[in-house]
Amino acid sequence: IFDQANWADISTARLGAKRGHSPAVRALATKVAADHEAVQAMGRALAKSLGVMPSPPERDGSAAAHAAAIARLQGVSGAAFDAAYLKHEIAFHRGVIAAIRTRLLPEATDPALKALITEVLPGFEHHLAATEAAARSLGVAF
Numbered sequence: 001i002f003d004q005a006n007w008a009d010i011s012t013a014r015l016g017a018k019r020g021h022s023p024a025v026r027a028l029a030t031k032v033a034a035d036h037e038a039v040q041a042m043g044r045a046l047a048k049s050l051g052v053m054p055s056p057p058e059r060d061g062s063a064a065a066h067a068a069a070i071a072r073l074q075g076v077s078g079a080a081f082d083a084a085y086l087k088h089e090i091a092f093h094r095g096v097i098a099a100i101r102t103r104l105l106p107e108a109t110d111p112a113l114k115a116l117i118t119e120v121l122p123g124f125e126h127h128l129a130a131t132e133a134a135a136r137s138l139g140v141a142f
Contacts, residue, residue: 001062002104002117003047003054005096006040008066009033009127012092015073016085024134025082032089032127039120046116079138086135090142093128100124 009032016029047054056062069088076084100121108114135142 001057001060001099002043003040004056004060004062005099006036006043008062009089009092009096010036010040011066011070012073012085012088015070016089019073019077019081020085021078021082022138024137025085028130028134029085031130035123035127039123042116042120046112050110050112082138083135083140086131086138086140087142089131090128090135093124093131097121097124097128 013029013033013036017026017033020026020029044054073081073084073088100117104117105114105121108117132142134140
């Protein structure tokens with residue numbers, strides 16, 4: 001779940017950096033992509049050191065949901081893209097933060113994994129706050 005959440009947001013943020021209409025959206029997306037790439041690398045390095053391969057849970061529908069979100073974002077441009085991107089990112093980060101707090105942290109048994117998740121949670125929260133601030137500055141209701 002952790003690896004997949006980072007992968008999904010890297011993909012979405014790269015799209016935002018490329019197609020964002022406002023400089024604020026492009027800058028935010030660039031920062032989000034870079035941050036998630038770093039966190040994903042940390043998670044994969046930990047997985048390698050533990051001898052495990054990151055894989056989504058059985059019957060996980062997040063890849064299909066992500067593909068649908070990317071398709072929706074690719075279907076709009078200009079200010080409409082910015083609004084759709086920001087709304088998506090707000091919902092995404094809210095969902096990931098909830099999953100970290102209610103599922104990943106409580107279920108993590110490895111101390112190193114628990115420490116990594118705890119270390120990066122404030123970054124997810126910061127992305128949410130920055131995305132909400134960008135939405136407010138552009139007049140996007142969320």
